[in-house]
Amino acid sequence: MKKTSIYDTKIYSPKHGILIKSRSLESKVKYINAFICDINEGKILTAASKLVELGLKDAGYKYVNVDDCSSIKEGREKRTQRLLPDASRCPNGIHGSADKIHTMDLKIGIYSDAGTLTCGDYLGSLGFEDIDGETWAEWDIDYLKYDSCNVPENWTDTCDFCVPDSSYPYELVNGTCLSYPGLCSEGYNYFKSDSYERFRRMQEANQTRRMSGDIYLQWHRILEILNENSFYLNNVDLLGHSDADMLEAAMKSPLLIGTDLSRISTADLAILKNEHLLTFNQDPIFGAPAMPYKWGTNPDWTFNRSFPAEYWSGQSAHGTLVLMFNPYPVTVNQTMTWAEIPSLQEHGPYCVLDVWTNMNLGPVDESMSVLIESRDTGVYLVT
Numbered sequence: 001m002k003k004t005s006i007y008d009t010k011i012y013s014p015k016h017g018i019l020i021k022s023r024s025l026e027s028k029v030k031y032i033n034a035f036i037c038d039i040n041e042g043k044i045l046t047a048a049s050k051l052v053e054l055g056l057k058d059a060g061y062k063y064v065n066v067d068d069c070s071s072i073k074e075g076r077e078k079r080t081q082r083l084l085p086d087a088s089r090c091p092n093g094i095h096g097s098a099d100k101i102h103t104m105d106l107k108i109g110i111y112s113d114a115g116t117l118t119c120g121d122y123l124g125s126l127g128f129e130d131i132d133g134e135t136w137a138e139w140d141i142d143y144l145k146y147d148s149c150n151v152p153e154n155w156t157d158t159c160d161f162c163v164p165d166s167s168y169p170y171e172l173v174n175g176t177c178l179s180y181p182g183l184c185s186e187g188y189n190y191f192k193s194d195s196y197e198r199f200r201r202m203q204e205a206n207q208t209r210r211m212s213g214d215i216y217l218q219w220h221r222i223l224e225i226l227n228e229n230s231f232y233l234n235n236v237d238l239l240g241h242s243d244a245d246m247l248e249a250a251m252k253s254p255l256l257i258g259t260d261l262s263r264i265s266t267a268d269l270a271i272l273k274n275e276h277l278l279t280f281n282q283d284p285i286f287g288a289p290a291m292p293y294k295w296g297t298n299p300d301w302t303f304n305r306s307f308p309a310e311y312w313s314g315q316s317a318h319g320t321l322v323l324m325f326n327p328y329p330v331t332v333n334q335t336m337t338w339a340e341i342p343s344l345q346e347h348g349p350y351c352v353l354d355v356w357t358n359m360n361l362g363p364v365d366e367s368m369s370v371l372i373e374s375r376d377t378g379v380y381l382v383t
Contacts, residue, residue: 035260037069037120041090041097048101050261057106059273060282061257063143064101065109068120070094076123082135083123095139102140109143110136114198115150124150126198148198157193159184164303165212166224175231175303219375220306223327227308233291249277250312250323250379252289276321276355276381283316290314290321293341296334297327310334313341319383320344321355326372334378337367344382355379 035043048064051057070090071083085093098108112132113124125132125146136144161184162170162177170177177183190196212225229251248255257272264272271277280290295302296310311334312323320343324334339346349363356379361368372378 039066039069039089041092041100044090044097045100047261048104048106050264051106052104054261054264054269055273056257056261056269057104059275060278061255061272063107063109065143065145065256066094066097066111067109067145068111068118068147069122070110071122073122076128081128081131083132093139094141098140107142108140109145110139110141111145111147113147113149115148115155116152117150119147119149121150126152126155151198155194155198157184157195159188161188161190161195165228166221166305167212167214172303175228223308224305226325227303227305230292230309231303233289249274249281250290250314250321252281252287255281274355276318276353276358277379279318280314280316280321283318285317286315288314290323311336311340313343315343319381322380322382324370324372324378326374326376329374331371331373333369334372335367335369336380336382338364338382339366341382350382353381353383355381 044064044066051061051064070085072086075084076082077084087093090097094110101108111118113119113126115124115126117124160180160182164170164172164175164177170180170183172178184190212228215221215225233251255278259268290312291314292300292309292311293313294300294309294311297307298304307327308325310325310327312325314321320341322336322341324336326332326334338344338348338350344350346366348365352361352364352368353359354361361380368380370378
């Protein structure tokens with residue numbers, strides 16, 4: 001019998017075997033965006049089968065995440081205080097589902113929360129970290145996603161810290177919260193706060209962290225998260241990654257597929273399997289993500305929810321990835337100039353590969369202009 005706790009739950013690299021705190025990001029499918037809580041073992045195993053059938057497993061997607069709603073709501077097992085799987089969803093228990101996924105040479109992830117309840121109002125793990133870690137280990141769980149909903153009052157702080165996200169009611173000036181009732185005063189020691197202790201426990205369990213509230217299918221929310229995360233990327237490297245909630249590859253968030261794979265289009269599948277983006281995201285040598293090198297519409301380092309940074313670059317073992325993002329409702333002409341891009345020199349020539357079409361655009365001396373369609377991103381590998 002395997003024994004562990006939430007603090008040393010194993011994290012598996014998608015391509016490089018079993019590691020604690022792996023150097024590579026996890027790549028996986030989760031169902032919560034597609035089915036919410038309308039899940040059962042059949043849908044979970046269908047997602048696993050589709051990873052294999054569609055070639056996603058071979059591309060590096062190795063996890064199937066059971067994302068919330070897998071236990072019963074009524075309570076824990078009275079004697080042991082263990083979580084109880086919902087038999088109406090998984091008749092053979094989570095362990096039974098895990099065994100079936102493992103026979104496909106895939107791995108299974110589970111979900112919990114550092115509060116009394118999960119975001120879906122199922123039982124959380126706050127105060128039960130050790131027993132839940134032991135339970136998941138006995139179920140042969142390979143990965144834990146740990147959320148932060150329903151924090152009880154005795155674990156909340158006496159004041160609030162500034163979060164520049166529309167999920168919070170703060171008025172912002174360039175990403176800084178203005179005076180608002182309840183904000184922590186200057187000099188407040190966060191290291192002695194209840195939130196710090198909760199987040200410390202969460203950090204021990206995994207290497208990724210959400211950096212915003214939830215994403216939803218509206219363009220302004222996508223822009224907001226992109227803008228917000230652009231200011232956090234200096235803290236991203238091989239062993240720590242900010243999860244931009246589905247906006248992922250170049251910013252080196254964990255790669256999450258949150259859709260019904262039985263209905264995915266050929267075009268969307270091609271994006272998920274793009275070899276150049278996956279290689280950049282999973283680079284074992286360069287851990288830093290692509291970051292803005294020029295804002296475009298705004299002066300550099302401007303916090304703007306409607307017009308985030310437009311010019312990005314990042315180093316990899318295979319060259320420099322350059323991205324030009326168009327937030328406008330019309331096609332625009334954008335130019336990448338070698339002298340402006342970190343890691344490149346002013347004069348080329350450099351070879352340029354279009355990451356979307358895999359076309360070699362030839363040697364380019366100093367700059368290259370491209371028409372980028374509305375709400376699209378040009379992505380180029382420069383070597």
